[in-house]
Amino acid sequence: MNILSPSILAADFKNLGQQIADVDSAGAQYLHIDVMDGMFVPSISFGMPVIESIRSATDMVFDVHLMIMDPIRYVEEFARIGSDIITFHQEAADDPQAVIDKIHSFGKKAGIAIKPGTPVSVLLPYLDKVEMILVMTVEPGFGGQKLIPETIDKVREVRKMLKDKNLDTDIQVDGGINDANVMTIVEAGANVIVAGSAVFRGNVKENASRFLKIMGN
Numbered sequence: 001m002n003i004l005s006p007s008i009l010a011a012d013f014k015n016l017g018q019q020i021a022d023v024d025s026a027g028a029q030y031l032h033i034d035v036m037d038g039m040f041v042p043s044i045s046f047g048m049p050v051i052e053s054i055r056s057a058t059d060m061v062f063d064v065h066l067m068i069m070d071p072i073r074y075v076e077e078f079a080r081i082g083s084d085i086i087t088f089h090q091e092a093a094d095d096p097q098a099v100i101d102k103i104h105s106f107g108k109k110a111g112i113a114i115k116p117g118t119p120v121s122v123l124l125p126y127l128d129k130v131e132m133i134l135v136m137t138v139e140p141g142f143g144g145q146k147l148i149p150e151t152i153d154k155v156r157e158v159r160k161m162l163k164d165k166n167l168d169t170d171i172q173v174d175g176g177i178n179d180a181n182v183m184t185i186v187e188a189g190a191n192v193i194v195a196g197s198a199v200f201r202g203n204v205k206e207n208a209s210r211f212l213k214i215m216g217n
Contacts, residue, residue, distance in 0.1 A: 002215040003192045005030035005063045005172070006208060009045060010144075010196030019204050020058050026208035027217065030063040030085075032174070032194045035078075037068035040092045041141030048081050055082035063192075065113065065174065067140050068092065072099045079106035087111030087134050087172070090122050100129050111172065115140060116148050120157045127165055132192065133158055137185070138175030144197050147176030152188050159189025182214055 006023045008016065008031060020031065036045040051062065064083040068074065071088035072095075078086055086103045090112055093099045103110040112126050113134035123133060135155050138145035155171060162169050172192035173185050182193055193215065199207045 001191075002186055002217060003030055003170075004028040004199075004208065004211055004215065004217070005032040005192055005194045006199040007032040007034060007174070007194050007196035008200075009034045010200040012200065016054065017057050019200060020054060020060070022205040023199065023208045024058050024060050026205045027212050028060065028199075028208050030061045030192065031058065032196075033062060033064045033083075035064060035066050035068060036141060040069045040089065041067045043141045048077055051078070051083065052081040061085065063087070063111075063172075063194075065111075065134065065194075066092075070094070072102055075099065075102045076106065079103070079108050083108060085109040085111055085132060087113050087132060089113045089115070089140070090126075091115060091118060096126060097129065100126065111170075113140075113174075114154075116151050116154075120154055120161065123158065124161070127162060127167055127169065130169065132170040132172055133162075134172040134174060135190070136175055137173050137177065140175075145176050147181055151175075152184060155185065155188040155190050179210065179214055182211065186215060 011019045036043045038044040061084045063085045066088045100110045109131040111132035112130050137147045137151040170192050171190045173190040174194035178198040
């Protein structure tokens with residue numbers, strides 16, 4: 001089954017609780033939460049207090065994407081406040097395996113992400129160590145960008161690498177995904193789809209329902 005993970009980076013924060021309820025009732029399984037530190041990426045988004053405050057609002061899977069330097073420093077705190085999946089960037093960690101091990105030590109699922117310019121070969125040591133691989137389809141740090149077409153080939157490459165090792169690991173994609181291109185992404189091998197503006201602009205519940213329908217859910 002394909003999974004929709006609406007990104008609250010694009011939500012209307014004065015109505016955040018209602019918009020979370022809308023995507024939840026539409027059937028979205030995950031809630032994507034982008035944490036940016038102003039160092040690994042230029043933008044600063046939100047951190048622990050926001051996640052902690054919305055944890056009681058929904059039973060959705062909290063899919064937390066750390067776009068921060070040296071992510072191992074904060075794994076324990078993000079686990080404590082209710083993250084279910086903690087994804088960090090390979091480019092931001094001195095020892096990715098240590099970060100994976102720490103995430104698992106708190107009983108959480110681990111994801112590893114790569115930026116559009118990072119070769120998929122860097123993932124080889126971790127393919128059987130994580131529950132999810134995130135292939136960024138835009139440069140991380142800003143919402144509303146257009147999908148970089150070349151990243152679709154990277155999704156295909158990662159899926160082939162996993163198949164070659166008889167692994168069925170989730171592949172997540174994040175950036176510029178909309179009604180028109182989501183099935184191309186799914187056909188390339190991704191099964192966890194992050195959508196921000198395409199869900200949260202307009203009628204949130206209708207947008208999420210339509211996305212799920214297109215994805216075959």
